[in-house]
Amino acid sequence: MSAALFVVDNLTVTLPTSSGPVDVVKNVSFTVDRDETVGIVGESGSGKSMTALAVLGLLPRGARTSGSVKLDGAELLGRSDRELRSVRGNAISMVFQDPLSSLNPYYTVGLQISEMYRTHRGGSRSAARKVAIEALERVHIPDAARRVDHYPHQFSGGMRQRVMIAMALCCSPSLLIADEPTTALDVTVQAQILELLAELQATTGAGLMFITHDLAVISSIARRVLVMRSGDPVEYGTAEQVFSDPRHEYTRMLLDAVPRIDDEVAS
Amino acid sequence: MTRYILGRLGGVVVILLAVCLFTYLIFFKLSPDPAVMICGKTCTPERIDSIRDVLGLNQPLLTQFWEFLSGIFAGRDYGSVHCSAPCLGYSFQTNESVWSMLTARLPVSITVAVGAAVLWLLAGVIGGLVSAVKQGTWWDRTGMGLALGGVSVPNYVLALVLQYVLVVKLQVLPFPSAVSFVDNPLVWFESYLMPWVVLAVGYACLYARLTRSNVIDTLAENYYRTARAKGLSGALIMRRHALRPALTPITTIFGMDFAGLLGGALITETVFGLNGIGKLAADSIAKNDQPVIMAVTLLAAFFVVVGNVVVDLLYTALDPRVRVVSA
Numbered sequence: 001m002s003a004a005l006f007v008v009d010n011l012t013v014t015l016p017t018s019s020g021p022v023d024v025v026k027n028v029s030f031t032v033d034r035d036e037t038v039g040i041v042g043e044s045g046s047g048k049s050m051t052a053l054a055v056l057g058l059l060p061r062g063a064r065t066s067g068s069v070k071l072d073g074a075e076l077l078g079r080s081d082r083e084l085r086s087v088r089g090n091a092i093s094m095v096f097q098d099p100l101s102s103l104n105p106y107y108t109v110g111l112q113i114s115e116m117y118r119t120h121r122g123g124s125r126s127a128a129r130k131v132a133i134e135a136l137e138r139v140h141i142p143d144a145a146r147r148v149d150h151y152p153h154q155f156s157g158g159m160r161q162r163v164m165i166a167m168a169l170c171c172s173p174s175l176l177i178a179d180e181p182t183t184a185l186d187v188t189v190q191a192q193i194l195e196l197l198a199e200l201q202a203t204t205g206a207g208l209m210f211i212t213h214d215l216a217v218i219s220s221i222a223r224r225v226l227v228m229r230s231g232d233p234v235e236y237g238t239a240e241q242v243f244s245d246p247r248h249e250y251t252r253m254l255l256d257a258v259p260r261i262d263d264e265v266a267s
Numbered sequence: 268m269t270r271y272i273l274g275r276l277g278g279v280v281v282i283l284l285a286v287c288l289f290t291y292l293i294f295f296k297l298s299p300d301p302a303v304m305i306c307g308k309t310c311t312p313e314r315i316d317s318i319r320d321v322l323g324l325n326q327p328l329l330t331q332f333w334e335f336l337s338g339i340f341a342g343r344d345y346g347s348v349h350c351s352a353p354c355l356g357y358s359f360q361t362n363e364s365v366w367s368m369l370t371a372r373l374p375v376s377i378t379v380a381v382g383a384a385v386l387w388l389l390a391g392v393i394g395g396l397v398s399a400v401k402q403g404t405w406w407d408r409t410g411m412g413l414a415l416g417g418v419s420v421p422n423y424v425l426a427l428v429l430q431y432v433l434v435v436k437l438q439v440l441p442f443p444s445a446v447s448f449v450d451n452p453l454v455w456f457e458s459y460l461m462p463w464v465v466l467a468v469g470y471a472c473l474y475a476r477l478t479r480s481n482v483i484d485t486l487a488e489n490y491y492r493t494a495r496a497k498g499l500s501g502a503l504i505m506r507r508h509a510l511r512p513a514l515t516p517i518t519t520i521f522g523m524d525f526a527g528l529l530g531g532a533l534i535t536e537t538v539f540g541l542n543g544i545g546k547l548a549a550d551s552i553a554k555n556d557q558p559v560i561m562a563v564t565l566l567a568a569f570f571v572v573v574g575n576v577v578v579d580l581l582y583t584a585l586d587p588r589v590r591v592v593s594a
């Protein structure tokens with residue numbers, strides 16, 4: 001069996017605080033294969049996003065990391081900012097929670113997609129523009145050739161997240177990190193975005209690291225799940241195993257916290 | 268967009284008219300009788316009457332105001348003397364045409380304002396940017412400490428200290444003199460250097476603090492994090508995703524400050540003896556030369572009001588979110 005695409009081994013992230021260094025991520029290990037979705041679940045402050053930012057070297061100033069993060073066998077941890085630049089957006093790209101604030105309001109979506117493409121692939125402005133239009137078409141944005149010149153605020157919430165996804169995929173990364181990509185969206189749009197992610201993953205074969213606090217979302221798309229709580233990995237296994245037979249008390253609590261339609265309502 | 272611009276220009280006219288009326292009321296109605304001032308010490312009541320007649324001071328207030336206004340656009344007659352448009356009257360002190368006094372001095376004020384603006388923009392924005400990027404370091408603390416000091420030093424103190432040190436003691440600069448750029452560029456530059464610096468220091472410190480806080484805010488924006496996650500080069504991230512958003516609000520403030528300075532830097536021009544609009548204002552106020560006071564007030568108001576509109580239009584060009592709403 002070949003090695004997994006993406007291997008996180010014993011990752012620890014330490015942030016400096018006024019009361020001394022605090023481990024916000026402790027000894028986290030998991031793998032993501034090509035064409036596989038791994039969910040990272042936990043309440044806010046559990047260290048999910050810090051794990052993602054550590055992978056790309058985007059942690060706040062003064063943060064320290066230890067352990068190992070490997071993509072295709074190459075170590076990413078400890079690389080300089082300059083070295084990581086060729087990885088960011090290129091081999092690993094990221095979709096963030098709030099698409100409105102994550103896109104720069106001063107530039108058209110076309111420019112924001114094409115600046116990234118040109119950084120990693122070079123080429124002329126017009127060629128990059130074509131790439132941007134194709135990327136928007138791939139995420140099913142109608143009238144992409146016209147919309148490419150629009151600004152983020154001219155799109156609806158769901159369309160904006162499609163733009164973010166289009167941007168993230170324009171350099172055909174082997175791993176996509178989605179950090180709460182559906183949290184800011186309403187439920188019907190959420191479902192569309194999840195469907196889109198699944199569809200794109202099927203066509204690109206990229207690994208997907210899906211971060212969320214929403215168990216319902218994760219159960220519908222992830223093959224494997226890592227549950228985190230205050231920086232600790234509390235449970236890691238296949239989605240089926242974690243959801244049907246949770247071994248850890250915290251996982252059980254999380255599952256019980258999800259309202260179910262057949263729940264008895266106390267009168 | 269055209270409707271928006273026309274609307275704004277209509278507003279400009281209304282504001283300028285209001286400024287005209289108030290200035291007119293304040294300076295022509297509340298200050299001493301100009302006819303008495305012009306007439307001097309040895310004066311007969313008949314002479315005062317004839318001066319009042321020539322100046323139109325015997326007419327009702329609104330008629331006087333109308334004469335003044337129409338004089339600006341169509342010219343007017345003072346007795347047998349014709350003052351061609353744009354006519355702002357004649358100085359009570361020197362009998363010079365006020366319009367030609369303004370046009371003679373405006374280039375000096377523009378030179379002072381432009382030179383100072385270049386200096387303070389460069390120093391303020393670069394200083395603020397360095398401070399923001401090196402936030403919390405020795406660079407940042409020293410820079411911001413200096414900026415606080417710079418904001419606190421009054422113009423005239425700085426002007427006198429610089430003059431004493433550089434001109435009197437060290438003699439590295441000549442005393443400012445009225446030399447045109449064409450005649451002697453070096454002396455011209457040396458003459459304006461101190462006024463530029465004196466005016467620029469306060470603004471530069473203010474802009475450094477503004478730039479710093481704006482850039483720091485921008486560095487905390489989600490789109491800045493996105494830009495980094497995209498793997499863009501440091502220079503591109505800085506230019507597109509930090510500086511552009513951080514500097515857009517500063518454009519507004521700059522437009523207003525610059526427009527204000529075009530109306531004359533009163534203290535700086537007076538201290539350095541530069542014959543600009545500011546010194547003209549100071550002199551005319553000291554001598555109660557009403558037509559000149561009226562003219563410099565109007566000119567300053569004109570620059571500020573027009574500057575305001577230019578800034579608003581510029582903003583719609585700089586911020587796409589404003590652009591769409593106003594279209």
